[in-house]
Amino acid sequence: MSVWLIHNKIRIINMKITISEVAVKAGVSIKTVSRVINNEIGVRSATKDKVQAAMDELNYRPSQAARSLASTQSFQVGFIYDNPNAYYIIDMQNGILNVCRKQNYELLIHPCDAKSANIIDEVLFLIKRSNLDGLVLTPPLSENQQLIFELQKRNVKFVRVISGKGMVEDAAHCVYLNDRAAAFSVTQYLIDLGHKDIAFICGDPEHKSSPERFEGYQQALRQNNIKIEPNFLIDGEYSFESGVNGAKQLLSLKKRPTAIFGSNDEIAAGALFACRLDGIDIPTEISIVGFENSPFSRQTLPKLTTADQPTESVAIAATQLLINQIKNIPTNTVIEFNPELLVRESTTNFNG
Amino acid sequence: MSVWLIHNKIRIINMKITISEVAVKAGVSIKTVSRVINNEIGVRSATKDKVQAAMDELNYRPSQAARSLASTQSFQVGFIYDNPNAYYIIDMQNGILNVCRKQNYELLIHPCDAKSANIIDEVLFLIKRSNLDGLVLTPPLSENQQLIFELQKRNVKFVRVISGKGMVEDAAHCVYLNDRAAAFSVTQYLIDLGHKDIAFICGDPEHKSSPERFEGYQQALRQNNIKIEPNFLIDGEYSFESGVNGAKQLLSLKKRPTAIFGSNDEIAAGALFACRLDGIDIPTEISIVGFENSPFSRQTLPKLTTADQPTESVAIAATQLLINQIKNIPTNTVIEFNPELLVRESTTNFNG
DNA sequence: TATGTAAATGACAGCGTTGTCATTAAACTA
DNA sequence: TAGTTTAATGACAACGCTGTCATTTACATA
Structure with missing residues (x-):
């Protein structure tokens, strides 16, 4: 917060907090702050705490733009979907967003037509154009073997949400709905x-x-x-x-x-x-x-x-899997969910 | 596209095309390319064509990260909503995305609880945190007078989608559904x-x-x-x-x-x-x-x-209004849509 | 205590743009 | 034509981070 005098008016300008302010407040270099932000190893825990405290106090948020410019990552993941069920999409989206927010990732949303002839090119182009770090795929896209193959070939990180066990075995990360x-x-x-x-x-x-x-x-x-x-x-x-x-x-x-x-x-x-x-x-x-x-x-x-x-839970698990992959954190390859019976009013016993 | 020799293997590396490559190819400075990208005035049309041709040929895409870091804009707009109707949200989202993509903007999505006590702080914080250039607001958020007031006070650009005519008059941009x-x-x-x-x-x-x-x-x-x-x-x-x-x-x-x-x-x-x-x-x-x-x-x-x-059309119109505002392009303040009668099977004439 | 080694930390260049201001070219004017 | 104004263009320093590599500090060993 700094005060500027312009003509005869006083304007309060809410300065943007950058990594330097945090570094000064914590009494370390900006590089160390950077290390804390990115959860890198090799920072003494006392130092880490100091930095964390400074970040909290200043209510600091790293600039995604600067981060992605400086690094090879974009800190963006994509959610590409083709599903007529809006409620499913919204639940997925909320779950993905939930994890993204915590992990400082942005979500790029791309509805598409999975039956389109050039769907694979469309996806590949999107990844390159927006420099996506990873992808969340739902059926029927997640079941497109050709697409999966092309993504693996290009070393693109992704998770699939799938319901067929047959597809679990091909070593690609997935959340499996039983x-x-x-x-x-x-x-x-x-x-x-x-x-x-x-x-x-x-x-x-x-x-x-x-x-x-x-x-x-x-x-x-x-x-x-x-x-x-x-x-x-x-x-x-x-x-x-x-x-x-x-x-x-x-x-x-x-x-x-x-x-x-x-x-x-x-x-x-x-x-x-x-x-x-x-x-x-x-x-x-x-x-x-x-x-x-x-x-x-x-x-x-x-x-x-x-x-x-449990669509939202599935989305959360899937996104976590994806981000672990992106960050090279060892992680499960497959997470299984079991939908649970929900008894309501449309069933009763029969004594034939 | 450049070729590297590593050991005895030849690796084709797809170099990222930057503004400099375009500038060299067009025979101008990077600043002039920047001017063309941003559609600024004061570029001779012959120059503009040259640059445009170079961009096309190289299939160049400006880096959003670099742009937002260098400028005061983030090239991100936010869609903040609280609506239980998933289909409405998806339609809105698709419409917004449609315009954003064309205009090289990103969309940030933020579901929220409009009834929450500190909803206004939440929105303001979000804007600051993500440095949003503008906001698309739907009911009931778009009808929250206090929120509108705070946004205007802070000079935040936004459009509202609303259905009550009474709210049109307060000079804020909106799409009005009659x-x-x-x-x-x-x-x-x-x-x-x-x-x-x-x-x-x-x-x-x-x-x-x-x-x-x-x-x-x-x-x-x-x-x-x-x-x-x-x-x-x-x-x-x-x-x-x-x-x-x-x-x-x-x-x-x-x-x-x-x-x-x-x-x-x-x-x-x-x-x-x-x-x-x-x-x-x-x-x-x-x-x-x-x-x-x-x-x-x-x-x-x-x-x-x-x-x-016509939810998607509404979304498209609203987003266009918003981006015009952001870019300071003179634009309508209010756009009106008239839902049209759709006769199907649940009505017939009555002769009492 | 001196010495070697590993763990922490820091200095600094660069990422690809835009903003500012200086420079050059073009278009008037008398 | 020379002088003056205006329109185009360019040089260069930011923007806020991360990667690389150098330096310092802590720790273990003899």
């Missing part, structure tokens, strides 16, 4: 309620999560010696409409299921809606479960039983 | 269909859009000499649940409305759901309209008639 196990739990829960005739409405075949959830469903039935009824297996995609159509198809069967497992909440909401239209009470006549715990699952009557996808 | 006119059109449309008993389920009283939409509704009724039935006016908030409850209340009336205007799509979806539960067919028995054209309005059966809020 959709299969979660789908298993959900199905087991229905079975425990006494259901045997459990239908499954499948999600988008392009998303790896679809076959994973389906596999979990199948495993649970198999393990309980329940025969899988082909008529109860409905192709679909991750949409409300798909749920409506799937349920209609199921309701037209002469032997109806007593429970419906929608691959995600939108499908389940659609199925619920279709049942209601048909005058079928949920859950007394048919139990319905969703997946993902999206806001959608709370905006139905009754509210959907579903599997809670 | 919700009132749109609500008028929606109501007029119902009236034209023959409806007279039109109920209104109100939105969140904290959002300025609520009274605006209500006012449009009232104006239309008044202008058509239709008496407003107090029982048809339901307090609520912008949620599905609120729509369900509102509709239930309306259906319990001995004289039911023939049409329901939900202040937003979630409310309308809730109302639609409640009607369905009651065995009432939409639209033959009751017409329902929403507002906002959120994905929600397409995930109901029948699909909702609504007013289309």
Whole structure:
């Protein structure tokens, strides 16, 4: 805070605090302050404390611009996504932001069309143009083998959020959402309620999560010696409409299921809606479960039983993995999350 | 592109192109290149062309880090928001990003709690900390008079996206969404269909859009000499649940409305759901309209008639306004958008 | 205590731009 | 044409950090 006299007016000017001010206050060189900022080894802990105290007292924030100009890093990570589910994106974004802020990284956001022919060039160009230090990738981008290959070839740091275990093995860092196990739990829960005739409405075949959830469903039935009824297996995609159509198809069967497992909440909401239209009470006549715990699952009557996808936690873990990688801090390669069963109002027991 | 000999291997190194390379190639000083980059006046157009050609040929991108370090600008704008509607945020974000990219600005995103006691300090601190050049504000933050005042006092550049006309006059730049006119059109449309008993389920009283939409509704009724039935006016908030409850209340009336205007799509979806539960067919028995054209309005059966809020266009216009301000380019102060009626399946004519 | 070694710390150049001010070229003027 | 004004252009020092390498300090050893 310094005072300037301009003509006859006094202007209080809030000087920008730089590394030099901190150095002076702490009684060390700017280089030592720099070391503390970057958490480098070889600073005596007493010195470190002094510097930290000075930084706190002056409320100092290093200038990202100066840092990235002086170093080879940009202190920016990118979040490249193609996902129609805005709630998912916002949750991811919040989680990433959360870690970035703590670690003094900036986030660059880039929506894209994963199906575009030159998506790989687009991503590579973006990295170079903005000099990104790393990338957070979500499905379906995170499942694009060609893209992963090109990134590895160029030694670009990245984390992937994925749901298919098959993709975990290729040594690239990832956060793995065990959709299969979660789908298993959900199905087991229905079975425990006494259901045997459990239908499954499948999600988008392009998303790896679809076959994973389906596999979990199948495993649970198999393990309980329940025969899988082909008529109860409905192709679909991750949409409300798909749920409506799937349920209609199921309701037209002469032997109806007593429970419906929608691959995600939108499908389940659609199925619920279709049942209601048909005058079928949920859950007394048919139990319905969703997946993902999206806001959608709370905006139905009754509210959907579903599997809670901890998206924000996933984002936080993924970003931490990425930044560790960037900073060459030894770190896990894979972190696994297990979505948990969330029992609400759309399911009840069945005594056939 | 230069070639290095390391041991017996030849490594092709992709040199970073800097302003100096461009200057050499164009045969001018770096300062002149800088002038061209920043579109400054006082460069002969022949010179400008030469420089531009050199930049194109070398595929040169100025380093944001160096620019912001050397200048007083940061080339970053902030998007600070508190809005539970993820789709709205994503649309806004995409629009802002769109303009930012073209203008070589970065976007910093900051979710917050607008109701927090120290929200103003939080925003001011953020601006200082990240040295932001400007701010895009959406409701309810854009409607916080105290915040606006503090920003103006500190000479911070910003644009507001707002829906209440009352707030336009205070000389701050804004994009104004004429919700009132749109609500008028929606109501007029119902009236034209023959409806007279039109109920209104109100939105969140904290959002300025609520009274605006209500006012449009009232104006239309008044202008058509239709008496407003107090029982048809339901307090609520912008949620599905609120729509369900509102509709239930309306259906319990001995004289039911023939049409329901939900202040937003979630409310309308809730109302639609409640009607369905009651065995009432939409639209033959009751017409329902929403507002906002959120994905929600397409995930109901029948699909909702609504007013289309061109969120992304609003974001684009707002960001352009902001950047013009930052660059001191003379610009509009207010841009008005009119949401347009979007007729879908949830409304039909009534012949009472 | 003297000596060698490793651990801390510091001095200083540079990162790629923009701002300031000086210089040069062009365009008037009489 | 020479002199004067104005428009273009350039030289060079910042901007706030990090990397490199030199120097100092602390610690261990004999």
